Amino acid sequence: xxxxxxxxxxxxxxYLKSGWFQISVTNLVVILLMLAIFALAVLIPFPxxxxxxxx
Amino acid sequence: MSEMWTAKLRKKWQKNLPIEKLLPDDQPAYVASWIYxxxxxxxxxxxxxxxxxxxxxxxxxxxYHTSDAGKFVNSLHFWSVQLFFVFMVIHLWGKFWMAAWxxxxxxxxxxxxxxxxxxxxxxxxxxxxxxxxxxxxxxxxAKDGFNSVGVGAWFxxxxxxxxxxxxxxxxxxILGAITVVHVLMVRKRGVVPPIDAEPSSVSEGGR
Numbered sequence: 001x002x003x004x005x006x007x008x009x010x011x012x013x014x015y016l017k018s019g020w021f022q023i024s025v026t027n028l029v030v031i032l033l034m035l036a037i038f039a040l041a042v043l044i045p046f047p048x049x050x051x052x053x054x055x
Numbered sequence: 056m057s058e059m060w061t062a063k064l065r066k067k068w069q070k071n072l073p074i075e076k077l078l079p080d081d082q083p084a085y086v087a088s089w090i091y092x093x094x095x096x097x098x099x100x101x102x103x104x105x106x107x108x109x110x111x112x113x114x115x116x117x118x119y120h121t122s123d124a125g126k127f128v129n130s131l132h133f134w135s136v137q138l139f140f141v142f143m144v145i146h147l148w149g150k151f152w153m154a155a156w157x158x159x160x161x162x163x164x165x166x167x168x169x170x171x172x173x174x175x176x177x178x179x180x181x182x183x184x185x186x187x188x189x190x191x192x193x194x195x196x197a198k199d200g201f202n203s204v205g206v207g208a209w210f211x212x213x214x215x216x217x218x219x220x221x222x223x224x225x226x227x228x229i230l231g232a233i234t235v236v237h238v239l240m241v242r243k244r245g246v247v248p249p250i251d252a253e254p255s256s257v258s259e260g261g262r
Contacts, residue, residue, distance in 0.1 A: 030141075034144060
């Protein structure tokens with residue numbers, strides 16, 4: 001693996017820690033992205049065609 | 056003369072899951088929401104996992120660790136799994152918050168939960184059979200966990216042959232069978248309506 005991907009990935013993960021709770025920044029980002037996708041899936045209207053019917 | 060078991064099974068199938076329910080061309084209006092898309096997205100990711108997994112099984116690690124095409128298919132398999140779990144968990148959240156076990160749909164919910172657990176087992180054995188330093192690290196960490204609960208002699212995570220056979224034969228069969236049953240139950244009972252759906256717009260739950 002070379003280039004920016006290697007620079008980005010070939011080192012130990014950064015962890016956030018608070019008492020007994022510990023999580024890697026990567027895992028936290030993935031969880032937050034999933035929550036964002038969930039919220040968008042609930043909030044964004046489903047597309048309709050020109051007759052007003054759902055596609 | 057008593058009826059043959061084949062006739063009994065056919066009549067039961069026709070009563071519970073006629074072809075119109077199995078392959079519908081119309082859905083209730085409430086299905087037109089992005090949150091209802093994540094079940095089929097999960098299935099699509101599973102199809103890609105199976106497709107790339109079959110290629111990996113035929114070509115073997117000497118191919119998928121060294122050639123460019125092999126590395127691509129290996130990555131396709133890995134990233135399909137990541138998307139599979141993202142889609143499945145969002146599908147789970149959506150169904151949990153709309154209480155998808157309503158309307159006689161408990162078995163649909165339960166088979167989904169079992170499919171989730173089977174997916175974790177399949178993915179875990181997949182991580183163990185990568186045949187790289189990552190899988191070596193994971194197996195040596197995991198063996199202590201399994202030994203501490205007393206199953207290490209039976210489920211040996213450092214035994215590559217056992218993990219490989221579980222990953223490519225036993226667990227995909229289990230997961231595939233549960234998924235088929237789950238989808239058939241969704242078709243039989245219909246997609247769960249939102250909690251505040253108009254009663255007139257709700258399809259029959261059926262039994």
